[in-house]
Amino acid sequence: MSQSAVRDGGRLSMWRAAWVIARRDFTAILLSKTFIFFLLGPLFPVVVMGLAGGVGAQVQSEASVADVGIAMQSEDVDAMLAAHRELSTQIRGSLPPMVDLKRLAPGESFDARSVLEEGEGSLAAIVTGTLDAPVLTATQGRVARWQGTVGLIAGHARDGVSRTYPPVSTAVVGTSGAAENSGRLRTAQGGQVLLFLLIMLLASMVLSNLVEEKGNKIIEVLAAAVPMDAVFMGKLFAMLGVSVVGIAVWGSTGAAILYAGGQSLSDFANPGVGWPIFFALFALYFAMGYLLLGSIFLAVGSLAATVREVQTLSMPATMFQILVFFFASLAVTDRGGVIEYTAMAFPLSSPFAMVARAAAEEELWPHLLALGWQALWVAIFIHAGATLFRKRVMQSGPRGAVRSSPLKALSGMFRNSSTPSA
Amino acid sequence: MATAEFSPVQDTQRPLAIEARGLVKRFDSTLAVDGVDISIPAGAIYGILGPNGAGKTTTLRMLLGIIDPDDGYRRVLGADDPQDVARRIGYLPEERVLYPSMKCYEAIAFMGALRGLPLPEGRERGKELLEAHGLGHAIDKQIRQLSKGMAQTVQLLGTLVHEPKLVVFDEPFSGLDAINQGKLEVLIRGLADKGTTVIFSTHVIAHAERLCEGIAIIAGGKVPFAGRVDDARDRIPAQVRLETRNSDGPWRAALPTDARRVGDFWNFALPESGVEPLLKALIEGDAGIQSLSIERAGLHDAFVAIAGEAAARDMVTQDTGDSA
Numbered sequence: 001m002s003q004s005a006v007r008d009g010g011r012l013s014m015w016r017a018a019w020v021i022a023r024r025d026f027t028a029i030l031l032s033k034t035f036i037f038f039l040l041g042p043l044f045p046v047v048v049m050g051l052a053g054g055v056g057a058q059v060q061s062e063a064s065v066a067d068v069g070i071a072m073q074s075e076d077v078d079a080m081l082a083a084h085r086e087l088s089t090q091i092r093g094s095l096p097p098m099v100d101l102k103r104l105a106p107g108e109s110f111d112a113r114s115v116l117e118e119g120e121g122s123l124a125a126i127v128t129g130t131l132d133a134p135v136l137t138a139t140q141g142r143v144a145r146w147q148g149t150v151g152l153i154a155g156h157a158r159d160g161v162s163r164t165y166p167p168v169s170t171a172v173v174g175t176s177g178a179a180e181n182s183g184r185l186r187t188a189q190g191g192q193v194l195l196f197l198l199i200m201l202l203a204s205m206v207l208s209n210l211v212e213e214k215g216n217k218i219i220e221v222l223a224a225a226v227p228m229d230a231v232f233m234g235k236l237f238a239m240l241g242v243s244v245v246g247i248a249v250w251g252s253t254g255a256a257i258l259y260a261g262g263q264s265l266s267d268f269a270n271p272g273v274g275w276p277i278f279f280a281l282f283a284l285y286f287a288m289g290y291l292l293l294g295s296i297f298l299a300v301g302s303l304a305a306t307v308r309e310v311q312t313l314s315m316p317a318t319m320f321q322i323l324v325f326f327f328a329s330l331a332v333t334d335r336g337g338v339i340e341y342t343a344m345a346f347p348l349s350s351p352f353a354m355v356a357r358a359a360a361e362e363e364l365w366p367h368l369l370a371l372g373w374q375a376l377w378v379a380i381f382i383h384a385g386a387t388l389f390r391k392r393v394m395q396s397g398p399r400g401a402v403r404s405s406p407l408k409a410l411s412g413m414f415r416n417s418s419t420p421s422a
Numbered sequence: 423m424a425t426a427e428f429s430p431v432q433d434t435q436r437p438l439a440i441e442a443r444g445l446v447k448r449f450d451s452t453l454a455v456d457g458v459d460i461s462i463p464a465g466a467i468y469g470i471l472g473p474n475g476a477g478k479t480t481t482l483r484m485l486l487g488i489i490d491p492d493d494g495y496r497r498v499l500g501a502d503d504p505q506d507v508a509r510r511i512g513y514l515p516e517e518r519v520l521y522p523s524m525k526c527y528e529a530i531a532f533m534g535a536l537r538g539l540p541l542p543e544g545r546e547r548g549k550e551l552l553e554a555h556g557l558g559h560a561i562d563k564q565i566r567q568l569s570k571g572m573a574q575t576v577q578l579l580g581t582l583v584h585e586p587k588l589v590v591f592d593e594p595f596s597g598l599d600a601i602n603q604g605k606l607e608v609l610i611r612g613l614a615d616k617g618t619t620v621i622f623s624t625h626v627i628a629h630a631e632r633l634c635e636g637i638a639i640i641a642g643g644k645v646p647f648a649g650r651v652d653d654a655r656d657r658i659p660a661q662v663r664l665e666t667r668n669s670d671g672p673w674r675a676a677l678p679t680d681a682r683r684v685g686d687f688w689n690f691a692l693p694e695s696g697v698e699p700l701l702k703a704l705i706e707g708d709a710g711i712q713s714l715s716i717e718r719a720g721l722h723d724a725f726v727a728i729a730g731e732a733a734a735r736d737m738v739t740q741d742t743g744d745s746a
Binding site for chain 1: 483486487488505506507508509511513515517519520521523524532533535536537538
């Protein structure tokens with residue numbers, strides 16, 4: 001037999017050992033017949049997203065409040081706002097919010113079109129002119145929806161008892177701050193949902209994989225040869241690799257479908273950071289979120305000896321992650337508020353919150369900060385998970401082994417204990 | 423704490439492949455291994471004997487670095503941390519498992535890769551080993567397509583593919599038929615002939631008696647004996663088997679009080695005074711000696727004497743149950 005790399009007899013480096021494990025897991029999953037079901041997986045989230053539309057719509061209605069700005073002479077502004085308040089009490093919910101945009105001096109003109117097209121704030125429309133001849137500037141859809149409403153308010157503002165309403169002139173613009181915000185909000189929500197579903201799917205898969213290997217004792221062959229930390233890392237990164245393949249397939253398919261349907265990304269609201277950077281950030285936040293949750297799930301898997309125990313133990317972890325997801329979703333409605341900053345700071349919700357931010361805001365530096373912060377927590381989580389994994393994964397021995405209950409295992413997770421075997 | 427009696431193999435000046443002192447392992451409130459001392463010279467075939475639950479696998483796992491001892495230390499191939507020399511160790515656990523979807527030669531190459539053997543080289547060696555062991559027809563088959571015995575052979579070859587200097591088998595004969603047990607014995611002897619240290623755990627005393635130079639007897643987490651097989655046998659006196667023409671007479675006074683009559687024979691331990699005074703007393707007492715044989719104690723008798731009847735009963739039961 002020829003001389004080989006084993007002649008020096010040292011230990012494999014952590015990364016090389018992890019690479020051996022990851023390569024095996026990666027090719028085994030990719031070449032399995034069931035991988036096709038993995039690729040079909042996103043069909044199911046589409047259904048789930050449809051079902052979750054109610055929640056999303058609620059969030060959107062909260063988050064995408066579109067204001068109608070008033071830019072008239074001062075007394076007209078006051079009259080319009082007073083009429084709006086009065087009418088709102090009688091036909092609540094039907095009137096869009098109205099805000100004091102600018103009080104004009106006599107003879108002063110106001111370029112409503114350029115203000116809207118700059119896309120600042122949440123302005124959806126602007127009313128200019130006078131109470132007798134109001135002018136509504138907005139996108140086509142909103143002009144059609146609000147033309148009568150503006151006439152009603154202006155008529156009420158002019159003469160509270162009159163039943164005559166002034167004609168409302170209109171000016172149509174291509175977009176507005178509200179339209180842009182609404183589109184970005186949809187991108188943010190879509191990104192969050194996709195991120196969440198991908199992460200949950202993959203974390204569950206890596207957990208199943210571990211439990212299977214624990215059950216059939218292959219893990220002992222691995223543990224005898226390479227450090228347990230390397231096994232942990234290898235399994236985690238193998239599934240990350242699988243997910244990259246999946247995302248590439250799904251992304252290409254989605255792009256092909258869009259292209260075939262005559263659409264392109266320019267038809268969608270441009271994310272705050274732009275599409276290329278948004279995709280890059282999405283991939284990074286996905287990797288961070290997956291590594292964070294995957295390390296938790298692997299640690300959970302090391303505590304459990306059977307699939308039933310895994311289901312029992314992973315339920316709280318799953319429910320917690322769903323709560324985290326909803327928390328991050330809520331943060332979308334509180335831009336710049338305490339909820340958003342908390343969601344960005346809390347490690348498990350940070351990837352979701354930051355994906356939403358990438359869709360909504362232009363600044364890049366918060367992402368660099370967040371990625372560094374998340375990377376720190378990934379390192380902490382992986383180290384803690386690997387430690388627990390190493391201590392607990394050889395829990396059960398061959399026949400006749402005494403097994404600790406998962407709760408006992410949890411209580412002793414920081415002790416160096418495992419279970420005897422023959 | 424360390425209750426084990428330490429009796430290293432002393433007949434050579436060979437370096438030690440494994441040296442363990444006072445190994446202790448607790449699992450929650452259970453003391454699984456309680457002060458194990460073992461010294462195994464390089465190139466030896468060494469058996470770890472004990473019933474299920476005695477602590478054999480836990481001891482092996484500590485020696486391999488799969489789990490860490492709570493107390494004591496181990497030195498394996500000169501390293502304090504067995505993981506530091508993992509590439510020179512081969513390990514076949516009691517549970518024989520491989521990835522079912524892997525092809526045979528890939529499975530062997532993967533096990534080699536875990537021990538640092540480059541994958542292409544592992545594949546080549548895997549094919550060669552399969553051919554050499556009569557499994558050339560199965561090279562491209564998946565593990566799931568093999569019989570249990572063939573899969574066990576593949577895992578065994580995977581354990582050896584990187585040419586380890588120390589091989590540890592946990593219950594290697596378990597589940598094998600008589601023919602394959604014989605083949606495995608030949609393989610183990612072949613490894614030792616090439617200078618590889620072989621350690622195996624077993625609850626079948628006969629395998630240890632045939633193969634081993636040294637043994638450690640484990641019972642209840644303790645090691646009441648560790649040393650050469652001959653030293654274990656010498657723990658109990660030789661057994662005398664006597665047949666006489668006369669059934670009674672003055673010669674009976676020469677027999678020990680615990681002598682047992684089984685059929686036409688008297689069985690008893692050779693008195694400390696030796697065989698000559700016994701013979702003289704029998705002749706002068708007119709026993710009419712028909713036959714007299716003195717047999718050295720077998721390892722089973724030694725095991726009974728060292729580990730106790732209860733542990734020996736478990737061994738016998740398992741031997742009957744597991745071995746073909």
